[in-house]
């Protein structure tokens with residue numbers, strides 16, 4: 001859930017109709033029952049203060065520590081095939097990305113090797129030419145006359 005800064009809260013519309021008109025999801029509106037503890041930011045969809053919702057949600061999960069894990073397990077049990085299909089999709093996508101990356105690395109390595117060899121050959125040719133007479137260089141390039 002988004003945390004609002006004081007500046008952001010000040011900038012919010014003061015009523016729900018205004019928020020609706022501006023196509024916004026939050027407004028400040030009437031102070032909530034805990035307005036002595038926090039600023040009021042209300043949700044357009046259910047009129048509730050998001051800061052109060054956060055407090056009650058925390059209290060609920062403290063009082064029902066197994067709720068989330070049981071709910072998660074139930075959801076998994078009821079949607080096993082979807083979970084498995086998604087895991088498979090993600091696995092395939094990941095391995096596909098890895099294969100593409102490996103291929104790219106190999107391609108770059110080959111290209112680099114080629115460049116190094118080309119440079120080496122050019123160096124060797126230059127060294128060789130340093131030890132040849134002009135005539136020999138000419139003959140090497142264009143064939144003996």
Ligand SMILES: [Zn+2]
Pocket residue numbers: 032033034035038039040041049050051052053
């Ligand atoms: Zn509140």
